[in-house]
Amino acid sequence: MTRDHLFHHEHGGEPDRRYCVGNRPVIDFSVNISPLSPQLPETPLDSFALHRYPAIDGSGLREFYTRRFDLDPDTVLPLNGAVEGIYLIPRALGFKRVMVFAPSFFDYERASRLAGARVTYFRLEEQNQFALPGIEQIAEKMRDVDALFAANPNNPTGTRFPKETLLALASRFPDKWFVIDEAFIQFVDDFPGASLMKDVRAFKNVIVLNSLTKFYALPGLRLGGAMAHPDTIRLLLRFKEPWTVNAIAEAVAAELVHAGDFEQEVRRLITSERAKIFKQVQKMPDIDIRGYAANFFLAHWNSGSSLDELLDYLIEKNMYVRDCRNFPGLEDNYFRFSIRKPEENDLLLEQFQLVGSEAETASA
Secondary structure, three states: OOHHHHHOOOOOOOHHHHHOOOOOOOEEOOOOOOOOOOOOOOOOOOHHHHOOOOOOOOHHHHHHHHHHHOOOHHHEEEEOOHHHHHHHHHHHHOOOEEEEEEOOOHHHHHHHHHOOOEEEEEEOOHHHOOOOOOHHHHHHHHOOOOEEEEEOOOOOOOOOOOHHHHHHHHHHOOOOEEEEEOOOHHHOOOOOOOOOOOOHHHOOOEEEEEEOOOOOOOOOOOOEEEEOOHHHHHHHHOOOOOOOOOHHHHHHHHHHOOOHHHHHHHHHHHHHHHHHHHHHHOOOOOEEEEEOOOOEEEEEEOOOOOHHHHHHHHHHOOEEOEEOOOOOOOOOOEEEEEOOOHHHHHHHHHHHHHHHHHHHHHHO
């Protein structure tokens, strides 16, 4: 990896950068956020919030986590989005050798390298649908590192990291760190049981990162937290900057405590639409689904032509999906698309069908 690559940071969900769409309305399937938004007060930017300092430690956000997920306050570290934790943890804990799964979210690798750590890949196998390997395979690799960065569910593959596997590894290697990013955990069918947020007090070497961006559709507000044993939280606090959670974020977090009905509505919608999309795509010979545990699908375009054909076709129809060919292991025509509102999903499925028919006609 070159120094320029290490410090150059891009986000996949930017249709303007790739296609210069300008002011054209684009249905953006590339970003993995909830298709619904919670009802929030009309003016959270009131004078009280704007004209005084927020809590130095983001206590309003901590209160959300303790009340909504029944967590102990001393196990929660409020963050300016989960990404603050991704960059804080390797630096604060002095990681030297880090293992990441590939393909996975690039910032795990970038944050570790910026902290001076050496990064090794554990390649997820295409022929195994990018599923997590067996516990003994992971354990063998863990002997050569001091930390593992992983996501559950994994992005962009949409595959799961079983909670039981993670806790078994943490028990076997108490001297190694396990950092689990649960940015999409609220979308899985068995939440909250699938989450590790409440297990951290019993495992000093497990850190859970959570983001409120995805499930509550709030990418403009950086809201997240790290959950860990109180001793670990104290270690992280030695390196964490003050005032990273602003007053508006704290005010919105206080409203999200009461968003139980919204959460149920989102989960019902995602479950229903996920099943519908999977069933219909299975009938399409040019697209194969690889992973769908969360609110997005990893898909493979196998029409015999380049993925660019599909991407160009969709952007002409004012739809944008995530080109995944910049992920290690996904160079061969992989793309990702999120689950949006039913009528938007239907439009995308219709275009999948049409472009597949056109490709079939062209090759005849």
